[in-house]
Amino acid sequence: MDPRSILLRNASFPSLQGLHDVALHAGRIAAIRPARGTAPGRGTDEVHDLDGRFVLPGLWDNHVHFTQWVIRQQRLDLTGTGSAADVLALVAAAIPTGTAGEPLVGFGFRDALWPDSPTCAGLDAASGTTPVVLISADLHCLWVNTAAVRTLGITGADGGLVREAECFRTLEKLEDPDTISFEAYRRAAEAAARRGVVGIVDFENADNLQLWPERVRHGVDALRVEVSVWPDRLAGAIELGAKTGDVLDECGLITMGPLKVIVDGSLNTRTAWCWDPYPGLPAGRKHSCGQNTVPMHELRMLMAAARDAGIGAAIHAIGDRANTEVLDIFEELGMTGVIEHAQLVRETDFARFEELGLAASVQPEHAMDDRDVADMFWPGRTERAFALASLHRAGANLRLGSDAPVAPLDPWFALASAVSRSRDGREPWHPEQCVPAEVALAASARGRSGVRVGEAADLAVTEMNPLTTPGEQLRTMPVSATLLGGRFTWSGL
Structure with missing residues (x-):
């Protein structure tokens, strides 16, 4: 909670006509009133002119x-693959020749519609002695090689695939939160x-x-x-x-x-x-x-x-x-x-x-x-x-x-x-x-x-009205600011 008083001037709301001023105090929404261009009240610490941008509840x-979201960027990206052969080519390119090294972890394969099948033998041929664990995009299946089975003590690998409970147990071994920086x-x-x-x-x-x-x-x-x-x-x-x-x-x-x-x-x-x-x-x-x-x-x-x-x-x-x-x-x-x-x-x-x-x-x-x-x-x-x-x-x-x-x-x-x-x-x-x-x-x-008076000032400020923006354009909605308890956690104003 931010103890200061903040005024968001000239705000639009998705479902209301006209511009409004939104007063925030001690992390909550203190007042919402029609914008009249008047000076902010005494004791207001910050004033931000939204120039018609839209204020909505924080998401x-x-x-x-x-x-897993934090460490995804550290993993071999498999999201663009369309076959087992595609994956094997990426794995082979990611492993230095002749080295065993640390386990190679990939993420994002979807094999349900592939024209070929993931196999342990195929992954072994592409990876050699380097342990390889490839995580499916739905997090419920792993494609592993023989070296990974031995190194991580994986059981129940069916032709190189590990599903459900054993998959989750293996993920826990790979994801120690203590090794990830604050x-x-x-x-x-x-x-x-x-x-x-x-x-x-x-x-x-x-x-x-x-x-x-x-x-x-x-x-x-x-x-x-x-x-x-x-x-x-x-x-x-x-x-x-x-x-x-x-x-x-x-x-x-x-x-x-x-x-x-x-x-x-x-x-x-x-x-x-x-x-x-x-x-x-x-x-x-x-x-x-x-x-x-x-x-x-x-x-x-x-x-x-x-x-x-x-x-x-x-x-x-x-x-x-x-x-x-x-x-x-x-x-x-x-x-x-x-x-x-x-x-x-x-x-x-x-x-x-x-x-x-x-x-x-x-x-x-x-x-x-x-x-x-x-x-x-x-x-x-x-x-x-x-x-x-x-x-x-x-x-x-x-x-x-x-x-x-x-x-x-x-x-x-x-x-x-x-x-x-x-x-x-x-x-x-x-x-x-x-x-x-x-x-x-x-x-x-x-x-x-x-957005209502008395609620926590958890807010998002957008460039466009989300209620009238076409679906595909929503994906790239420009967000100008985000407030958490009246504190800016992001501002591009």
Whole structure:
């Protein structure tokens, strides 16, 4: 919170006519009045003329893996590859001849539609004795070579591919937050602030209750952060007495969030748990309908323990069967919370979100990344895939996010995909699932549909009106300033 008084003059609001002056005091919005060109009141410390720029609630990314987002730039970029051969060529070029060296880690491959298959033998031929771990764009699958299997103690590598639980265990070995500088975290947080972001929900599988307050003490203070706890750390959080909503740091930026549990896999990895089988899976592939990664009785016990301790629940469910099963448990426990992703939902389950008071935390950019994969592996079901409009009409509380690093930590990408269902000049995909701009904006701002007196001065200032800007132009929305508790975390004014 900034104790000073600040006046933002000549501000526009997306839904109001005329210019207004916005007075901020002690980190909150003190007054909003029509702009009349009068002198600022006594005691005003700063005056900024917005010259008609638009003031809107600060934006949140409601699903981030922040450490993985920070270190993505250090990894071999595989996002532009279209085949196993493409990846192998990049790996071979990245490994110095005749050296073993440190493990080479790559990120971003999507193999669901490749014309060839990733194999351990192929990766061994390209990499030699250097351990190589390649992370799929959805974070649910690794492509590893023999050297990595031996060095990292990886088990269950099926022809070079490691999925779900073993994938996550291996990622933990590769991602020690203590080896990443506070400066790297600070730069990533400030980059988010430059895009109007004031807060994130961090789903990194780490000791977030300790790590984030320490980061704030070292200057990583451009964002509010709601931290999650995974099942293996739930008992520790309960022992500490941490409850959802509790403030965890002296600056008031870090709050306790929910228990995070991953119930199924992903679409690209073809492990999302569905009612119907995936077509065209290789012969002998187990789990033809995808798989649940946590037994339902275990999920029920975890959620009940969290509920009884005052901790909310955010449950990853992508396939339609996963969503049904999770909805059933929320109903059985009489517990509200969040379903993360909700990518494929049965028609009869949409209304249950409102009935049970659940939020749907969705990532609209994933629909653009996965539209062709969904057409291939969810045939006849895509009218209810990434179904934002159906969720909204049913009364679900929508929250937009990125799942960074799966998609960029930039809420304007999510907004653009939510309102247009299009990218890269392609025709909209199931345009009936577009949502109005005002719905998408509120879903990116923790439900705030406008700027009101008395609220925290968490604000974004944009050059254009987000309610009237075409979808594709939203992706590059110029953000002129961001304020967090009345403090500028970014200003290009």
